[in-house]
Amino acid sequence: MTYELYYWPYIQGRGEFIRLALEDAGAAYNDVARGKEEDGEGIPALLAIMNSKDAERPPFAPPFLKAGKLVIAQTANILLYLGETEGLAPASVAGRHWANEIQLNLADFLVEVHDTHHPIAKSLYYEDQKPESKKRSELFIKERIPKFLGWYEKLLARNTSKKGWLIGAKLSYPDLSLFQVVEGLRYALPNAMKKAEKDVPRVIELRDKVAARPNIKAYLASTRRIPFNEKGIFRRYPELDS
Amino acid sequence: MTYELYYWPYIQGRGEFIRLALEDAGAAYNDVARGKEEDGEGIPALLAIMNSKDAERPPFAPPFLKAGKLVIAQTANILLYLGETEGLAPASVAGRHWANEIQLNLADFLVEVHDTHHPIAKSLYYEDQKPESKKRSELFIKERIPKFLGWYEKLLARNTSKKGWLIGAKLSYPDLSLFQVVEGLRYALPNAMKKAEKDVPRVIELRDKVAARPNIKAYLASTRRIPFNEKGIFRRYPELDS
Structure with a gap:
């Protein structure tokens, strides 16, 4: 079976967390909205599912994944599914819920x-909420980056398998997502990250291990990897960095 | 087995979504942080798990649920678990992922x-982010309430079982959570909700059906139901309402 991924074609966004899982697993997938309209793909194909007048279970928003007849939305929900079908998560009840x-x-x-550059509303441009973004970013850098990255560091330190992964002795999908978060923060807030990374060496080791995996390495070097930009979740606005 | 729920004792918050599921299922549970310190309960019992120096899988934040040896955090993750163990979700792969x-x-x-009253930072008081809260709330009322409630209305309209539940012909845990969201919005933004409800009659019918379920009715009338207040997610600040 070839999976069909539906996500906005211009950005990494939340779709990237799905792409990384599919790529690492070596799964066959079609990134539909990046295809050509004349082939029945592109954004119209995405919108046709979103705006269907009779679908019983219409997705609220991309990303969504078609797996045979199943249509699954919500990033963590798609990854929960792929964790099982692609062997990217532990099989036990405890392990599956821990990954989730x-x-x-x-x-x-x-x-x-996302809210560092959109604290007031998704529907407004960044330019319309710049002072609020600066306030939010300052506290995000000071309080939230250390709190979140610190938790991942703690999990890595306490994983008794000592293989450098978040769960047990092998990679699972949250490892791929943590890689992406580190990459994104490095892009968006390079000064803040340079400082923050000093306290989370295990997180950075994990990032390096993921980047070195053959499938991921090939993917990152390919045109399938959309570059970071200022339309996505991770945006480089130097005035928001420390 | 008696479940142990750990959540801040002063507020409904995210813990309430777990309580509603446990109550509707008639499951035996202990709301640990609301117990007495001299019995080894209360907030210290919650913090002991949070701050454990050697737990391999320490929760990032409450709520978390102990089910035998399992400790599960993240509201949707706990509900995914209870959906299976308490029969509060469809058993099929498609149904489980749809509920999730x-x-x-x-x-x-x-x-x-939450961010209507905390658009800048969780660590600041509402009083320190009032102008930003007003801006965010205006757009939340105008754009986001209709968008989210409109999606639930659509799902109810399209559920071919026509029994008034979100999924299939019987109640599942998202129905209980949607009930709580309606109750919360009615508390926090009564004027905005009065207007918004006109467009989502099926959502309101669902709310009424949940409220009339014997276990829920008994729960809501009991002291186990913490009243809404201005420390939780849904806060009544009249200046933010329409």
Whole structure:
């Protein structure tokens, strides 16, 4: 089966967390909204599912994944599914819920990253909420980055398997997502991250281990990896950095 | 087995979504942080787990649930677990992921509700971010309430079972959470909700059906239901209402 991923084609965004899982697993997938309209793909194909007048279970927002007849939305929910089908998570009840718990924490962190440049409303431009963004970013850098990264560092230190992964002795999907969060923060807030990284050496080691995995390495070097930009979640606005 | 729920004792907050599921299921549970310190309960019992120096899987934040040896955090993750153990979700793969998808959407909505009074930082008081809260609330009322409630209304309209629940022909845990969101919005933003409710009659019918369930009715009338207040997620600040 070839999975179909539906996500905005211009940004990494939340879709990137799904791409990294599919790429690491070596799964066959079609990034539909990046295809050509004349082939029945592109954004119209995404919107056709979103705006369907009779779908019983219409997604609220991208990303969503088609796996055969199943359509699954919400990043952490898609990863929960792929964790099982692609062997990217422990099989035990305890392990599956622990992977989901870490992923949901990463999702919470991501909302806070987004709100550093959109503290007032998603529907307004950054330029319309700059003073508020500066205030929010200062406290995000001071309080939230250390709190979240510090938790991941603690989990890595306490994982008795000592293989450098978040859960047990092998990679699971939250490792891939944590890699992406580090990459994103390095892009968006390089000064703040330079300082923050000193306190989380295990997180950075994990980032390096993920980057070195053959499938991920090939993916990052390919055109399938959309560059970071100022339309996504992680945006480089130097005035927000420390 | 008696579940142990750990959550801040002063507020409904995210813990309330767990309480509603446990109460509706008639499950035996101990709301530990509301117990007495001399019995080894209360907030110190919660903090002992949070701040454990050697737990391999320490929760990032409450709520968390102890189920035998398992400790599970993140509201949607706990509900995913209870959905299975307490029969509060469909058993099929598609049904479980659909319930989780709706719950994660409700979680997203809840973050936006919280940020109406905390757009700049969780660590600041509301009084220190009032002008920003007013701006955020105006757009939340205008854009976000109709968008989220409108999606739930659509799901109810399209559920082919036509029994008034979000999924299939019987109640599942997202129904209980949607009830709580309606109750919370009615408390926090009564004027805005009075207007918004006109467009979502099925959501309001669902709210009424949940409130009439014997276990929920008994719970809401009991002292176990903490009243809404201005320390929780849903706060009544009249200046933020329409």
